[in-house]
Amino acid sequence: MERAIWWIRRDLRLSDNQALAEALQVSRLVIPVFVLDTTLLKKSEANRKRLAFLFGGLQELDTSLKKIGSHLVIRRGEPEEVLTKLFEDVNAGVIFAEADFSPYARKRDAKVAAKLPVHLVGSSSVRHHGEVVKHDGSPYTVFTPYMKAWKKHDLPVRGDLIPAPERIETPGSIEGEPAAGLENSGSQIPYMTGEKAGSQQLERFTMGIGGGIFTYADQRNRMDIPGTSELSPYLRFGMISARQAVVAALEARQMAANREAENSAEVWLNELIWREFYITILYHFPFVLKMSFRPEFRQIQWKNDPEDITAWVNGITGYPVVDAGMRQLAATGWMHNRARMITASFLVKDLLVDWRKGEAHFMEQLIDGDVAVNNGSWQWTAGTGTDAAPYFRIFNPILQGGKFDPQGNYVRRWVPELQGVPDEYIHAPWLMPATEQIKSGCIISRDYPNPIVDHRIQRELALVVYGRR
DNA sequence: TTTTGAGTTGTTCGA
C-alpha cells in the first residue's frame, strides 16, 4: 500500500479534518507535513505575533501527533520543491490537503498539482464557492440573500463531524526541522494557541447556560467586556473547523432558553456566514485585493498624509476610542470588532487614507488576519464593497465610544494617560475645562494629544470626496 | 420582461 502525505496548511487540527481522514482511508502510513513556505514567511515577516501563534500551533500539533504514534514533519522552502523532494524521500504515492481557495493558495496548489498527485478535499468553510449560488448559477454579491440561500442547504449536525484519529502510523527518521526549534520571534501573544485552546474556547462560548453566545446580540458590541467569541485566530488557522463552529451555533440556537438567546445564537451564526461570504467573494472577484469592488469608487483621490497615518498606527490621534483600538492591536495582535470598524472608518473617512493602506496594516498586525475577511471588512467600512454603499456610513468616534464603551473602561485600559479623566469627558477629553484637566492629571496636548482632525469637518469632506455633496 | 421589495453594524435633526 502506498504512503500518503497529509499536507497541512490552514487546518492545524486532528478533529473534523477531512484531508487527514481521507489520507488514513487510503493508506496505513501517513506523513503529516507542514511546509514553511518561504514566500509566505517573507510576506508575514512583519507579523511576528501571527507567526508566533502559528509556530505555537505547530508545536502543539506535533505534541498531539506524538501521543498517537506520529509526529509532524516540518520543512522550509518553496512548497513545490519541498514536496517533490519529500515525496521521493518517504516514497509516497499520494498527497491529501484541505483545499484553500485564496488566490495565492490556488496558484501554489496548481503548481504542486502539476507535478504531484495532490487531492484537495473539503475547504476552510462549510459551503464552498460553487455551492451557494443564484438560480442562474452566478454568485451572490449581496450578503442577505446569500445568507438565506446558505441556510436553505442541509445544515451540518454533530454526527457529521469527523472524530480525531486514535492512531496515525508515521515512519520514523524522516528529515525535518524540529517543531520545538521554531523560533518564537520573541513575541509575546496573550492568546493560547492550538487545537485544544480553540475547542475549549468554542465550548466556553457556545455551551452551558452562561455561554457568551446567548447574549451575543447585545454584548458583542461592547468593547469594555468580553462579549465576542474570540475564536477568529483559531478559525484563521483551522485549529477549529468552520463546521465545528457552525454545529455549535446551531445546537446553541436549538437549546436557547428564550427568544433573545435564540436570536443571539442566530446572530453569531450569521457572523460565521459573513466569513464564508467574503471567502466566496474573493474567489469569484479576486480583483478586490487590488481595487474597490464597486467601480464608481476607484477614482477617489485619497489624501494619504504620512503624519496622519503614523498617528493612526501609533494610537495618538486624540480620539480616545480610536487610539484605544490601535493600541490594543499593537499590544496584542487582536482588536475588538467594534473597534476595528471605528478605527477603520476613522482612517478612511476622517483621514481620507486609502482603505488598502489600512487593510495592509491590519494584515501586518492581526493574528487572525485572513486575506478574504480582512479585505471584505475594509471594503465594507470604506463603502466600496459588495453592499449598497450608504454614503452616511461615517462613524462618529465620540458617539461610538459613548454607546459601546459607556464608562470608558476600554479606553482607560489601553490609553492609560486618560486614567483620571471623568466619564463625561472620556471620549472627548479636549472638552475638559482647564481646571478639570489639572484635576484629572491629564493636560490635553501635553499628556494626551489634541484631536488631529475635527470629525465634523472631516465628515463633510468625506462626503465631498465620495461624490455625495 | 417587468415589477417589487430590500439592503449588518450610522448620524443628524427637529419635534
Added chain:
DNA sequence: GTCGAACAACTCAAA
C-alpha cells in the same frame, strides 16, 4: 433625553 424621519438613489435578487 427620546424618538422617528431623513439622508438619495441604485443595485440586487426573485417572483
